[in-house]
C-alpha cells in the first residue's frame with residue numbers, strides 16, 4: 001500500500017473539537033462532516049485539500065473528545081495518511097478502526113513543510129519527502145494492528161472472525 | 166514482575182495470569198457505553214458487521230445526554246435512531262429523558278459500574294469510573310459497535326504513573342483543583358497512553374465526588390485511564406448504589422511505574438485553567454482580572470450533589486452579578502431531586518441563576534448556554550479548547566464549583582474568600 005500527495009501541516013495538540021466542532025455532530029454523514037473538517041483551526045483546509053493529500057502535525061494529534069466523526073471527516077475529505085510526532089490514544093485507535101492510515105515519526109513530522117510532496121510506503125513504514133529528497137523510517141504497526149488495517153478497519157476484521165467462526 | 170492496578174484488571178479480563186506493558190490483549194467487557202453523538206455512528210458500523218443481536222442486553226448502556234432534550238430536528242433523528250435500536254435489541258439500560266443524566270454521573274449512581282470492572286465507552290470521559298477502582302476508558306464508535314457484537318475489545322497494556330497523595334486539602338480546594346494542578350504540572354500529554362494511579366493516605370480526605378471529578382480528567386492529561394485505590398469510602402458508595410459483585414485489585418509492591426509523584430494536598434490552591442488548554446493553569450491568587458459573561462456549574466466533572474451544595478453555600482443570600490448568566494445543571498435526575506429537596510434551588514433562583522434539567526448542553530457548545538464571539542465563560546466542565554462552548558473566538562476558563570460560584574457573584578474570576 002502506498003500514498004502520494006502534498007503535505008498540509010499543523011502544530012501540536014490539534015484536538016477533535018477543532019477537527020470537527022460539536023455544532024456539526026448532529027449528523028454522522030461523512031460528506032457533511034468533511035465539508036466542515038478543520039473549520040475552527042483552518043478555514044482554508046476544505047478549499048485546498050485534494051484527494052491523496054497527507055496531513056502532518058506535531059504532538060498529541062487528535063486529543064480530546066472520542067468522536068469518531070473526527071477521523072471520518074479527515075478520511076472523507078480525501079486525506080490519505082496522517083503523520084504526527086504522537087497521537088492521542090483514542091484518535092489513534094479510531095483511525096486504525098476506520099482504516100485511516102496514521103504514522104508516528106517525530107523527525108518527519110518536524111521537517112516536512114506545508115506543500116511538500118510526500119510519498120509513503122506503508123508496508124515498509126518509509127516516508128519519502130519528494131520535495132527535499134529526504135527519507136524517514138517510522139515504526140511499522142504490530143502484526144495484529146496491521147491485520148485490521150489490511151481489511152480496511154475493525155468492521156472487516158470482525159466480519160472475517162465471524163465468518164471463520 | 167509485579168503488576169499495577171490497571172494491569173491486574175486487564176489480566177483478569179483477558180484470562181491471563183500476567184500481562185506486561187506494551188502487550189496487545191483481547192479482554193472481556195463488563196459494560197459498553199454510548200451516547201447520542203457516538204451511538205448513531207456505532208449503529209451504522211454494527212449493521213455493516215452484519216450482526217442482528219448484541220452480546221448481552223444487560224451489559225450495554227445507552228445515554229442520550231449531549232443534545233437532549235432534543236435541541237433540533239437533526240438531534241431528534243439521531244436520538245430516535247438509538248431509541249429504536251435499543252428497543253429492537255432489548256437493551257435494558259437505555260435512559261430516556263426523565264431517567265437520563267450526564268452519562269458519567271449516571272452509570273455509577275445506577276450501580277452499573279463497580280470496583281474491578283472493565284468498561285469501555287464511546288465517550289472520552291468514560292475514564293471517570295476509575296474513581297471506583299474499575300478500569301474504564303474511552304473509545305470510538307467502531308470499537309463500541311464491535312464490542313456490542315462480541316463483548317470483547319483489544320487493548321494495549323499501558324504503563325503507569327503513580328500519584329501518592331498525602332495531607333489534607335485546604336478550604337475551597339476540591340478534587341477538581343487537585344486534577345487541574347496535576348494537569349498543569351505534567352501537561353496535556355503528560356500521561357499519554359498511560360494509566361494514572363492514585364493512592365496514598367491523602368485519599369481519605371477525598372470524597373467519591375472529588376474522585377469522580379479527578380478520574381474524569383485523566384484524559385485531559387492524555388491518560389488511558391485514571392484509577393483509585395479502593396478504600397472504605399469507595400465501598401460505602403458501592404454498597405449504597407450497586408448490587409453487582411465487585412473485586413478489589415491492588416498494585417503489587419514491585420509494580421513498575423514510569424514515574425511517581427508525591428503530592429501534598431495541603432499545598433494545593435484553588436486552580437483555574439486558562440484558554441485554550443487544560444494545562445494552562447494558574448492558582449487563584451495569580452489570575453489577575455478576568456471579566457466574565459457566563460458561569461456554568463454542571464457536567465460529568467462537577468455536576469454532582471456536593472458541587473451543588475458548595476455552589477449553594479456561596480450563592481446563599483447573594484446575587485449573581487448583573488453582567489453574568491449563571492447556569493446550573495445538576496447532572497442526573499437523582500441529584501436534581503436531592504438539590505430541590507435540600508432547598509438549593511431556592512438559593513439558586515433567589516440569587517438570579519437558572520437551573521436546567523440534566524444535559525451536557527453547554528459543555529460542548531451544544532445548547533443551553535452557547536457563547537457568542539468574544540464572550541468569556543468560567544465553567545466547571547473539563548475542556549477549554551478553541552470553540553468548545555460556542556464561537557471559535559469565545560473563551561472558556563475551567564475551575565471547581567467554589568471559584569465558579571464566587572465568580573458568578575463578582576462578575577470576574579474570584580476566590581470565595583473575596584466575598
Ligand code: SF4
Pocket residue numbers: 230231267268269288290464465466524525528529546547
Ligand atoms: S458533560 Fe461534557 S465532557 Fe461530560 S460527557 Fe457531556 S459533553 Fe462530554
